[in-house]
Amino acid sequence: MKRKKTGTQRIRLAVQILFFVVVALVSVAHTLEEQGVTLPFVQGASLHAICPFGGVVTLYRLVTDGTYVQKIHESAVWLLGLVAITTLALGPVFCGWVCPFGSFQEWLGKLGKKIFKRRYNTFVPSAVDRILRYLRYVVLIWVVVMTAVTATLVFSDYDPYYALFNFYTGEVAVTGFVALALVMVLSLFVERPFCKYACPYGAVLGLGNLLRVFKLRRNSITCIDCQACDKACPMNITVSTASVVNDHQCISCLKCTSDSACPIPSTVEFNTHRLENDTQEVAK
Amino acid sequence: MKIGAKGIAASAVVTILGGVVLLMALGSWQTESEKIPVKFSTGEFAGMANPEDIRGSYSFADVEKNFPITADTLAAAFALDVTVKPAQDYLAKDLEALYGEVADGAGEVGTDSLKWFVSLFTGLPFTPGEDTYVPRTVIEVLRDSGKVVDADTLAQLEAKSVEPLVPGIVPDVVDTHVESTTERVIKGNTTYADVITWGVTQAEIEAVLGVPLKSKTDKIRDHLLANNLEFSVVKTQLQALVDASAP
């Protein structure tokens, strides 16, 4: 029995495209506004103003002397709050569904999948990979400390995301372009390399996986141990042995769930309670 | 309770996009810094806005909001053409672009000139730099409105005054002054390359600017203007570096 289950990922793709377009429009509108052209319906704002990570780095300043880091505005702090709500409820939905740079890497990855087929996303030896996955916390600490010390956006010079959406403005540092090129090339081998190894905001949101209200659960009673979930996971998480996926790298993409990869209905899903309870009740 | 793709999609879109729309409707969505200068914290003027903190990005409307002075008065004082755009829409940094370097490079009409004028008009303290100049119309406005009557201040202004712009003509800033590299003084047409030949490293310059230096042949003032940085502030810091690396 092979069910066609593309609906879930189609919906996710639609949301990803929506946010990608919104961010691109806002970014272009901002550049045009600086040149005196206003687009209808789009209020231009600099990319810094609509980046929730800006909210993270400015928090220290905001708390200690009530001001924002250069170029960061109230909007970034609001976004930080809104994203925090979704993260506490569902984990890093922002990464898997909203972040345009995550989507960009994922789309490049489709090309990588065409080239390498099943070998795609398996090149990094797991021992090395496991250690590298903590690198993004090092980046996070560096960014937060340096931003607090210098009160300027230290990360934007190295931020491939900023480089992607501002490549035409002449505001991007060489290091930003190097980072972007590196991420693009790596994306052909590894799915979401920046998310996995470098993104400081992903590092923050990843902690949401330990707290989320809707947890990613696997029903150990109905599971047939086929490991389809493990193979589907872009973040290389082993779902097939966990009863609750608490891995800090999960991006709530639903690829492993029974609505996508898992062949058994209601076996992997986001749920507030243990799935085994349902099975036991049915058995009674 | 289970949540699937539709539920997650709805939560993400409603919370994030919906939240932003709601904040916009409530007027709390600020993607720009609020243009409120710091206030004097002590002394006779405690609680009043400090002209010193007027930034290049302030419009005349922002100045009007924070100080007892109208945008029209500001436009008149600096002889700006309000048929080009309304007085409220002029930015402090426009002065730098319109007047820029004056008196053969000895000084400049820019944001500091605006601070100076606002301070004299409102009676708030501000000490202008040696190189801060004002157009003659500033003196006329101050005198005619009875804000400045004492002869000393008027004489000081007189000594630092230049011809106003002719309304209706927005002049291109033409630099006629030819740089002599033996002078080691940063002026409006000094390039980053000049400063580097005077012994300051690119890294030092970037540390002052806070933004990367893309083209060393850029004129410092034009580059700063394009990057929303204030020439007068950066110039002082760079000049200090130049002086420190004197042979």
Ligand code: SF4
């Ligand atoms: S564990 Fe599932 S939801 Fe989490 S990233 Fe992997 S596939 Fe996506």
Ligand code: SF4
């Ligand atoms: S895909 Fe479903 S059945 Fe297969 S191992 Fe994962 S949870 Fe078990």
